[in-house]
Amino acid sequence: MGGKSLLMGQTLLCTANPFGAAPRDAFVHNRNGAVLIENGIIAAVGNSSELLHKHRNANVHNHSGCLLLPGFIDPHVHYPQTAVIASWGERLLEWLSLHTFPEEMKFCEQDYASKIAELYFDIALKNGTTTACSFCTVHPESVEAFFRSAKNRGLRAAAGKVCMDRNAPSGLLDDARRGYEESRHLLKRWHGRGRLSYVITPRFAVTSSRGQLEALGDLWREFPDCLMQTHIAEQPEEIAEVARLFPESLDYLDVYDSCGLLGSRGLYGHAIHLSTRERDRLKEFGAALIHCPTSNAFIGSGLFDLRQRMREGQKLGLATDTAGGSSFSMLRTMASAYEIGQLNGSAIHPGQLIWLATEGNARVLGMERQIGSLRVGNEADILVLDLLSTEAIAQRAGRADDIWEELFPTIMMGDDRAVKSVWVSGNKVVG
Numbered sequence: 279m280g281g282k283s284l285l286m287g288q289t290l291l292c293t294a295n296p297f298g299a300a301p302r303d304a305f306v307h308n309r310n311g312a313v314l315i316e317n318g319i320i321a322a323v324g325n326s327s328e329l330l331h332k333h334r335n336a337n338v339h340n341h342s343g344c345l346l347l348p349g350f351i352d353p354h355v356h357y358p359q360t361a362v363i364a365s366w367g368e369r370l371l372e373w374l375s376l377h378t379f380p381e382e383m384k385f386c387e388q389d390y391a392s393k394i395a396e397l398y399f400d401i402a403l404k405n406g407t408t409t410a411c412s413f414c415t416v417h418p419e420s421v422e423a424f425f426r427s428a429k430n431r432g433l434r435a436a437a438g439k440v441c442m443d444r445n446a447p448s449g450l451l452d453d454a455r456r457g458y459e460e461s462r463h464l465l466k467r468w469h470g471r472g473r474l475s476y477v478i479t480p481r482f483a484v485t486s487s488r489g490q491l492e493a494l495g496d497l498w499r500e501f502p503d504c505l506m507q508t509h510i511a512e513q514p515e516e517i518a519e520v521a522r523l524f525p526e527s528l529d530y531l532d533v534y535d536s537c538g539l540l541g542s543r544g545l546y547g548h549a550i551h552l553s554t555r556e557r558d559r560l561k562e563f564g565a566a567l568i569h570c571p572t573s574n575a576f577i578g579s580g581l582f583d584l585r586q587r588m589r590e591g592q593k594l595g596l597a598t599d600t601a602g603g604s605s606f607s608m609l610r611t612m613a614s615a616y617e618i619g620q621l622n623g624s625a626i627h628p629g630q631l632i633w634l635a636t637e638g639n640a641r642v643l644g645m646e647r648q649i650g651s652l653r654v655g656n657e658a659d660i661l662v663l664d665l666l667s668t669e670a671i672a673q674r675a676g677r678a679d680d681i682w683e684e685l686f687p688t689i690m691m692g693d694d695r696a697v698k699s700v701w702v703s704g705n706k707v708v709g
């Protein structure tokens with residue numbers, strides 16, 4: 279921070295929502311672009327020659343040919359599951375019992391939680407993700423570890439203590455009162471501190487009693503500027519279990535709705551198998567549906583119809599769901615969203631995929647004035663993407679006629695090798 283840095287490369291500036299306008303008309307591409315960073319903020323965006331001339335004292339980083347993008351945003355991850363990614367077999371409820379819950383038990387120890395938080399951020403940053411919104415575990419130590427690591431790295435990050443008071447091993451349970459009080463304490467301690475935000479986090483209706491959900495609804499009413507995150511309608515077996523546990527409710531969403539857990543700052547992970555009533559109600563509140571395509575394919579949950587949900591006017595995010603998801607990479611997540619789109623009969627444009635992973639996700643988190651685009655005044659979280667990172671990608675990109683054809687092979691086949699450098703708050707942290 280302090281000095282000026284000038285990053286030179288291709289720029290792709292979004293001027294309209296590419297799900298509203300034609301995707302090709304929603305961006306301005308500049309093959310000789312540049313971004314000026316000053317005091318951790320994006321101070322100017324324009325032509326490289328002009329900015330170079332105007333700011334002769336800036337430290338120049340020439341990434342000619344690479345694409346400068348806002349850092350990727352991942353609005354639904356479980357950082358405590360980092361070490362159990364790619365665990366073989368079973369459906370959602372079995373997968374949780376077999377792989378996830380035993381690992382989450384270890385987060386009662388601060389040292390272990392810190393070790394995994396550091397590992398998670400190392401991997402996420404190498405993949406170009408500069409902001410994550412994470413579920414922690416039931417233990418306050420897991421939240422402390424996440425926020426401390428994010429703070430030390432200067433990251434914008436969001437997270438919350440998972441609340442569960444039934445249907446999980448006893449070492450992972452709180453109760454309605456403790457869930458409320460620990461969440462409230464962590465919220466007061468971390469929310470709004472620097473770049474950090476607290477997220478009220480009931481895991482899902484299967485693992486919380488009505489009393490616990492109502493207590494968290496009260497907490498959200500007390501702190502309405504907080505986000506709330508949970509899961510909904512991921513698998514048919516899960517939906518049947520929610521119907522059995524809450525026979526008085528109309529449907530899955532009604533469980534949350536009736537407990538004060540439906541709102542415009544709500545993030546609802548998966549949301550695959552919703553009824554028309556539930557979709558209408560989510561839209562009425564402007565709540566966000568978070569699509570987690572690698573997770574849905576990996577756990578066999580179903581095909582989320584992104585195009586149809588966009589058409590009906592839902593607010594949508596795109597996330598890894600690490601580690602139900604099988605990748606830390608937002609590039610792989612975009613590829614998976616494209617494949618699931620194809621299975622639903624619609625090809626999602628690369629501009630739409632990039633928009634979802636950046637500005638779209640910033641909107642979902644209510645952070646579009648800080649991150650998610652290369653707008654002047656935004657925080658300088660920037661990713662330098664190498665569009666020729668492997669031989670297989672380079673030979674295809676080399677035949678491209680425009681930026682979309684040049685970028686698409688990296689979306690479909692790229693990984694952390696395509697992430698050449700990453701800047702957080704104007705400081706280079708990768709590359």
Ligand SMILES: [Zn+2]
Nearest residue numbers: 509547599602
């Ligand atoms: Zn999840």
